Amino acid sequence: MRTDLLGLTADSLAALTNRGLVKRAGKEPAPELRTDPDGTVHGGFPDGLTATLPPGGLDLARCTCAATGVCRHVIGVILAYQRRPAEAAPRPLPWSPGEVTDEELTAKIGARSMAAARRAERSGFTARVRRATSGDPVPQVELTTTTVRFLVPGDLAFVHTGTVAGGRDEVIALAVWAFRVADALHPGVPEVRVDVGGEVEAGTGSGLERALGLAGTVLREGAAHLGPGLEATVADVQHHLDTAGLRWPLLAVGDLAGQLASYRDRSSHYRPELLASHIAELHARHRAVTRPDATLRGSVLGTGEAAETPLGRTRLESLGCRILGRGDQRIAEVYLAHSDSAMVLVLRHQWDGHDDTAPARRRIATSTLAALATGDLVTESAIRSASRTVRLAGGRISKSTVSPSRGGWGELPPSLVVTDFAALSRELDALPLRPLRPRVEAELVRAVAVTRVETITYTPGDQRLDAVIADQAGNTATVRATHTGAAPGRLDSLAAVLAGEEGEPRFVSGVVGRTAGGVVIEPIGLAAGGRVIVPDLQPAGVSIKLAVAGEERHDPLTTALLETRNLLAEAAHHGLSHLPPTYDDRLTTAAQRLTTIGLHRTAQALTTFATTRTHDSAETAEHAWIDAYLRLDTALDLT
Known part of the structure; x- marks a missing residue:
């Protein structure tokens, strides 16, 4: 009996x-079936074609x-074998x-x-393990680069991954x-996140020493006092991180350099708090892998x-698109x-x-941006980066097709x-x-089911639309x-769809x-009326009448944290060596x-930074600034 063929479900065959x-x-x-003693199954079709399935x-x-x-004949033989009365499907055992x-x-x-695979294990990696359930009988492991699914119990011949041959085999071992x-x-436990391997020898360091030196230079001198002469140092650090395979710090240094370039170009993309967060991130990753209870290098350093x-x-399957404006440039981000x-x-x-072509009509490969942002892409030319961006390889674009999507996002992985x-x-x-x-793109992009829309309001001062939606439990x-x-x-467009003018909204991505x-969703697409609608690709239309909301006021805790973080971000902007005489007084006040609102440890970190600047x-002083900034940034994430 070919238990491997009997264990394949329609979903497994589709995968x-x-x-x-x-x-x-x-x-x-x-087809007419016959089975050899070694288990090979042969299927003969009425048109004379024959398909053969040996074990393996x-x-x-x-x-x-x-x-x-x-081909379809091979699949047809499997389906016919499963329908044979003598081949009763075995009861799946816990495996x-x-x-x-x-x-x-x-x-x-x-x-x-x-x-x-052993080399990857020695570096360490993080995985999310999902055991088989009655609703999904296929055990699977989500790695950073792919998901590995074990389709037939005990048979490694039927393992599905999203990678091509060559990179596929080693991820099977990592998943096991x-x-x-x-x-x-x-x-x-049905679903759990685990750290695997990653034993680090004492004294090996993090490999981020050059990057920390660059971050220290930026913090001491500040974006306001650094010229283009730092570009060679940035390039050297990036080359070192790339050669060492430190993917997440490499991306952080790229973003740090991008903020410095944005300041030099007087771009609106420059924000002191972003510059400060990239500096602090490099130190946080270094500390995480060098402390006595070190976190896995693979998960922290990539x-x-x-x-x-x-x-x-x-x-x-497209979930929508976002259009960004950075100076004279426009950037479309399609989420797939x-x-x-x-x-x-x-x-x-x-x-x-300055190009007056409407974004929706712009061409990407052989399709328009609108088609890609609202459709399903089937391609053989996709190449995924470590940060989960994707590109279509040149010269193979013809092997990509796009078809309209009906927004059946409920069928996506849970x-x-x-x-x-x-x-x-x-x-x-x-x-x-x-x-x-x-450091992966679209880490928190989700398709959110909409049971009902409770309110839609508009805040004129912030030019912001807020819509409160509810789930089946009323949350x-x-x-x-x-x-x-x-x-x-x-x-x-967003207001019109949520108000039901395009049909009942089923999902917002x-x-x-x-x-x-509270949970907040920054929308990129909606599923309503049997189609996908992307607000960012719609032309300006006639506004529907909305209730006007009052100006939002942060609670005292959030306000204090934001203002203090901005105060520390000024140090990264001006540089620790160039801060004005009044800065220490402002630190003391903050x-x-x-302390008044109860954040004693964060206040102490701020006081320590002020003291080290003087004595x-x-x-x-740099390390004290890092301590204070990481505490503030973490507190804001948790509020």
């Missing part, structure tokens, strides 16, 4: 091939038709991929792939080892991440859900803002769909601290969008977060205010 092929196979005339996976299947790869031995892994993926750790530390990962034949890896990828396109706002709030609470999380969240000249139709303890070395 290994595609859903359309499985549907076409189901419409084919039933679909890659070994052969058919006499002209199709390359797995964990962690039961697979290293010997079995080596036999499947080979010694070379095992060696590559992640299950072993989960089985040992968290037995029976050492196990490939710079780019080619994807196989991939289906990407990759179901196979349970992650959202970002496709970027940039153009000159980790990308929000139906319970209270559960979402708990998920946000459990996230690692922001300066230590993997609420706020959909929040702000006007921008780069997307003049954003607010009008966007970046989820929290403000003042510390007293934080200690420049290096000590």
Whole structure:
């Protein structure tokens, strides 16, 4: 009996091939089957074609038709085999991929792939393990680069990943080892995040020493006093981090350099608090991997991440698009859900803002931006970066097709769909601290189910629209969008869809977060009336009548934290060596205010920074500034 073929569900077959092929196979005339003693299944079709399935996976299947790869005849043989009365489907037994031995892994993926996987394990990596349930009988492991799904219990021939051949084998080993750790530390827990490997030898450091030197120079001199002469140093640091495979610090240094360039260009993209946060982030990552109870290098430094990962034949479902304006430039960010890896990828396109072509009509590859932002992309040319951006490889664009989407986002992986706002709030609470999380794009993009829209209001002073939506349990969240000249139709379109003028809104997609303890969604798309609507791509229209909200006032705690963080960000802007004489007095006042509202440790960190500026070395003052800024930034994230 071929238990591997009997264990394949329609969803598993669709994951290994595609859903359309499985549907076409189901419409084919039933083949005549015979089975060899070694388990090889042969299927003969009425038109004379023959498909053969030896044990060992679909890659070994052969058919006499002209199709390359797995064809509908091979799938038809599997479906016919499952329908045979004598082949009763076995009852699935509790099984964990962690039961697979290293010997079995080596036999499947080979010694070379095992060696590559061991190198990744030594660096350490973080994985989210999901055990099989009655609703989803396929155990799976979400790695940073892909999701590994074990489709048939105990059979490594039927493992699905989102990577192409070559990078596929080693992630199978990583997923098995992640299950072993989960089985040992968290037995029976349906879903758990685990750290695997990552033993760091004493005295090895973080590898960020050059980056910390660059951050120290910026903090001492400030953006206001640094000229273009720092570019060579930045390039050297980036080359060093890239060579060492430190992906997340490399991206942080890139953003730091971008803020300095924005200041020199007098760009509105420059913000002192962003500059300060990039400096503090580099120190936070260094401290996390060098302290006695060091966090895994892989999760904090991105050492196990490939710079780019080619994807196989991939289906990407658009969740919408955001249009950004940076000076004279316009940037479109299309958010694409990759179901196979349970992650959202970002496709970027940039153009000159003086070009009068409407954003929706702009061409990206062979499609318009509007088609990509509201459709399903099937491509063989997608290449994903470590930060989860995606590009379409040149020369293979013709192998990409786009079809309209009806916004069936409820069928996306559960980790990308929000139906319970209270559960979402708990998920946000459990996230690692922001300066230590993997630097991935669209980390918090979700498709949020809308049961009803309670209110829609407009705040004129901030040019902001707020819509309160509710889930089935009555929990609420706020959909929040702000006007921008780069997307003049954003607010009008969003208000119209949420008011039901385009049909009943079923989902709103966007970046989820929290403000003042409540869940907030920054929208990028909506599903309503059997289609996807992207507010940022709509032309300015006639505004619907909205209730005018009063000006928002932060609570005293949030106000104090924001103002104190901005005070510390001034140090990164002007430089510790160039602060005005009144700065220390302002630090003292801010510390007293934080003490009054009960934030004693944060106030003490501020006082320590003020003291070291007067009595200690420049290096000590830098470290005191880092301590104070990280405390403030963390407190703001938790409010």
